[in-house]
Amino acid sequence: MAKKRILFLGETYRADAITWMNGLKEFGDFEIVTWELQTTSTGIHRIKRLVELTSAFLTIKKIAKRFNADMVIAERTTSYGFLAALTGIKPIAIAQQGITDLWPHESPLYFFKKILQDYAFKNADLIHAWGKVMADHMEISNVNMSKVLIMPKGIDLKHFKFQNNQNKNFIEAIVTRSLEPEYRHIKILRAFAILKQKNIPFRLSIIGDGSMRRTLEKLTAELNIEQEVIFTGRVPNPEVAKMLQQANFYISLPSTEGVSASLFEAMACGCFPIVTDLPGNRSWIKNQENGILIFKSNFKILAHELEYAWERNLWREAVTHKNRKFVEEHANYNINMNTIAQTYHELINQKSITI
Structure with a gap:
C-alpha cells in the first residue's frame, strides 16, 4: 500500500516542526513535502510577510496537486493555517503556536490577523492545542471544541536523557x-x-x-x-x-x-x-x-x-x-506522536469514505 502524503506548511528549521514531521514519519509512515514563507515574521518584515501571504496560496496549490497530498498540516493559525484552509485539500490540521497566535496585541494588523485565524479555525478538521492554555483561547474564540486535540508533541526521552548535575560547584x-x-x-x-x-x-x-x-x-x-x-x-x-x-x-x-x-x-x-x-x-x-x-x-x-x-x-x-x-x-513523544499520527490516518480514511 502506498504511503499517505502530507503537505507541511511551516518553518522547517524549527525544532518543534522537525519533531512534528519526524513523529509522523516514524509512527504514521507518512511521506511529507514542505513549503514555507521566505520572509521572516519579525519587526517591519511582518508587513512584507503578509504581502507574500496574499499570493502564496497559488504556489501551494500547485505543489499540493503535483505531490497529490492526502492531507495538509500547518503551524501558526494566522499565516500557514490560513494558507492551508485556502488550498482546498482535506483534511486540514492546524496548530496554534502561542497562547493566541494574535501577537503583538498592539499591532495595527491585529484585527486583520484575527480574521485570518477565524477563517483557519472554521475550515480546519483538527486543531492542535499543545497545551490547555491554548485550548482556553480557542474556546473564547468560539471554536468548535470537538475539533481540538489537547496534547503536546512530547519529548523523545531516549534522546533527552536525565542527568543529575545539581551538585556542581557552579x-x-x-x-x-x-x-x-x-x-x-x-x-x-x-x-x-x-x-x-x-x-x-x-x-x-x-x-x-x-x-x-x-x-x-x-x-x-x-x-x-x-x-x-x-x-x-x-x-x-x-x-x-x-x-x-x-x-x-x-x-x-x-x-x-x-x-x-x-x-x-x-x-x-x-x-x-x-x-x-x-x-x-x-x-x-x-x-x-x-x-x-x-x-x-x-x-x-x-x-x-x-x-x-x-x-x-x-x-x-x-x-x-x-x-x-x-x-x-x-509529554512522552512515543505515546503522544503515535496518537497524533493515528488520528491523522483516521481523518484521511474518513475523507475517503465520504468521497
Missing part, C-alpha cells in the same frame, strides 16, 4: 530560545552580571541565533561577563540535548508563550527551570514547587531567585527528579 545555566527581543536575553545577561558582582560562579550558554546576537555580544562585554557567557549559534537538536544534560539551570523569559517544547526538554534532562510567569508556563511549573516563575521578567528578581535556588541544591535535586517523572507521564 551555576551551569542554559538558554535555548531564539535571539529575538521577545525572549528578553538582555534581562538574563543583566541578572548574571549581578551574580558576578556577588562572586557567584557561573557559566551561561546561549544557544541559537537571531537579530539580537550582536547587541547581546556587545552587552556581555559592557557587563564584564564575556568570559562566562558562550554564544553557540544554532546547534543541531542532538547537540542541544547533550548541552542540556551538562547544565543544571534552564532559563527562559519570553514575553508571551503557549507551550514550550524547550521547557519539556530541559525538564527531561534534569535542568532546574526558571521561566516567565505566564499562563502557558503555569500549566507545567508551580512556583517554588517544581521550578521558579519570574513575574514580568524583572532581572533583579531573576538574579535573586537564581541565588536563592543555587543555595538549595538538595531541593533542586528533588525537583529535577520530580520533573523528569512528570515529563515521562505527560
